Amino acid sequence: MNNVRHEEAKLSAAHLQKAFSHAIPETAVILGSGLGDFTKIVKVLESISYGDIPHFPQSSVAGHKGKLTIAEVADGKNVLIMEGRFHYYEGYTPQEVTFPIAVFKELGIKQLIVSNAAGGCNPSFTAGDIMIIDDHINLTGNHPLIGKNDDACGPRFLDQTAPYSPRLIALAESLATESGVAPKKGTYVKMTGPTYETRAEIKMVQSYGADSVGMSTVYEVIMANYFGMEVLGISCITNMATGLAKTHHNHAAVVDVANSVSEKFSKWVKNIVVAL
Numbered sequence: 001m002n003n004v005r006h007e008e009a010k011l012s013a014a015h016l017q018k019a020f021s022h023a024i025p026e027t028a029v030i031l032g033s034g035l036g037d038f039t040k041i042v043k044v045l046e047s048i049s050y051g052d053i054p055h056f057p058q059s060s061v062a063g064h065k066g067k068l069t070i071a072e073v074a075d076g077k078n079v080l081i082m083e084g085r086f087h088y089y090e091g092y093t094p095q096e097v098t099f100p101i102a103v104f105k106e107l108g109i110k111q112l113i114v115s116n117a118a119g120g121c122n123p124s125f126t127a128g129d130i131m132i133i134d135d136h137i138n139l140t141g142n143h144p145l146i147g148k149n150d151d152a153c154g155p156r157f158l159d160q161t162a163p164y165s166p167r168l169i170a171l172a173e174s175l176a177t178e179s180g181v182a183p184k185k186g187t188y189v190k191m192t193g194p195t196y197e198t199r200a201e202i203k204m205v206q207s208y209g210a211d212s213v214g215m216s217t218v219y220e221v222i223m224a225n226y227f228g229m230e231v232l233g234i235s236c237i238t239n240m241a242t243g244l245a246k247t248h249h250n251h252a253a254v255v256d257v258a259n260s261v262s263e264k265f266s267k268w269v270k271n272i273v274v275a276l
């Protein structure tokens with residue numbers, strides 16, 4: 001089996017190009033759990049439900065709306081927004097999780113801003129912090145590029161020296177203060193979920209250098225790297241990770257904290273998109 005569902009991605013992209021009345025922007029944003037309020041500070045132009053896009057998977061997680069939206073961030077500057085993503089723990093294969101990225105490639109997306117809700121593993125963090133992802137660890141035991149490689153799509157052996165664009169990180173940092181954020185920077189570890197981690201697992205990932213831990217993002221970033229997109233990754237630290245937190249975890253609390261930082265996160269991301 002091919003690692004990229006190229007023909008299906010082409011069909012989805014062709015459908016979207018016809019269905020959207022606006023031109024497809026060059027920048028896309030994936031909104032993590034509870035970060036959907038980004039659409040409230042931009043001018044939404046039009047949306048298409050995932051269910052109406054051929055071959056697209058469906059979102060099943062609270063805090064993930066399940067539509068693809070074109071919005072205006074400034075005069076003449078639009079962005080494509082994925083309101084909800086797909087997770088490995090939902091039963092999707094890594095190829096299904098990253099299918100939207102293959103569609104983005106067909107749509108001509110050049111920059112991808114990917115966000116998530118995550119647990120903080122770095123003891124200097126607190127819930128409500130925002131972290132620029134500057135590296136990641138894939139601890140899932142699976143990988144979206146496994147399968148027969150089509151060299152026309154991307155290389156068989158993909159370099160991962162800088163999965164997150166130094167240019168976009170510098171841009172995000174330069175716009176932080178005026179956007180009202182003081183971002184941390186660090187390494188995001190992707191576990192499969194759907195359980196939150198045990199105390200021992202968090203000790204293990206801390207020893208690996210993890211600053212945040214979550215259940216998404218990395219497959220999407222690998223696929224975007226494969227297609228040569230520039231990637232910016234942002235974790236919203238919704239809770240301190242297991243063993244560092246004073247309370248037990250639950251998804252409603254994760255979404256609540258993400259909602260509470262959503263305003264400054266959104267302002268920052270909007271400023272970044274405008275500056276691109």
Ligand SMILES: O=P(O)(O)O[C@@H]1C[C@H](O)[C@@H](CO)O1
Nearest residue numbers: 032033116117215216251254
């Ligand atoms: O989609 P993201 O990574 O933002 O969502 C996180 C990980 C799980 O889906 C969920 C756990 O609360 O939030």
